[in-house]
Amino acid sequence: MSHADEIKAIIERRIEALRRRDAAAANAALDKELVAFEVAGPLRLPAEQATDAATTQAWLDSFDEGPTVTMEELTICADAEVAFCHSLNRIQGRRVDGQSVDVMMRSTLGLRKREGEWKIVHGHTSVPR
């Protein structure tokens, strides 16, 4: 499998875990020192918060359909131990309060291979102003 194929598989596994609302499996791709720039503030989310399964689970449990993530224009640039990728991600679902969600976001991920495994060490998600 090429480096890019390995990374694509990791991202797809994470998306599949989110769809099942399985926070622990989704966060398994995240490095413990993740530097996270999220859609909402602060400028930089502390790593312990960004990688915390309970926080992710609470967000996932606010959905009763989805969330599904559909990647468009995914581009992966990978060397032996460093990689990044970017895509336009459509997030769809329905909140437990009945509110439907359908938004497009820009996503950039930075990855490092550590002890033979790719980990997401940086995530930048935004919507344009």
Place this chain on the structure above:
Amino acid sequence: MSHADEIKAIIERRIEALRRRDAAAANAALDKELVAFEVAGPLRLPAEQATDAATTQAWLDSFDEGPTVTMEELTICADAEVAFCHSLNRIQGRRVDGQSVDVMMRSTLGLRKREGEWKIVHGHTSVPR
């Protein structure tokens, strides 16, 4: 010079060129096929617009002081031919209409080494909602 030092030098040269309001020099770091996610819409800025020196020059010429860019928490992950970096960038200056600018942005860059030279192939800039 390490890969990370080479990349730091390129970013600092670009920032210095912006401060001089020299769009051609600033854009020399950008790959022609740059995938740009900018603070303002659209979701993805067309490469020809994101790399166009005249467009950048018009933006720079809207300043009569700066713009200066101060990077905080710069982290560079670089392999032989692929690299990414992220930082919190403070942009300061004064517009020709007298308006002062002082904003913090999140910046992520993706780079590739092509024919011995690092080029910025992806840029993601945002402010949190």
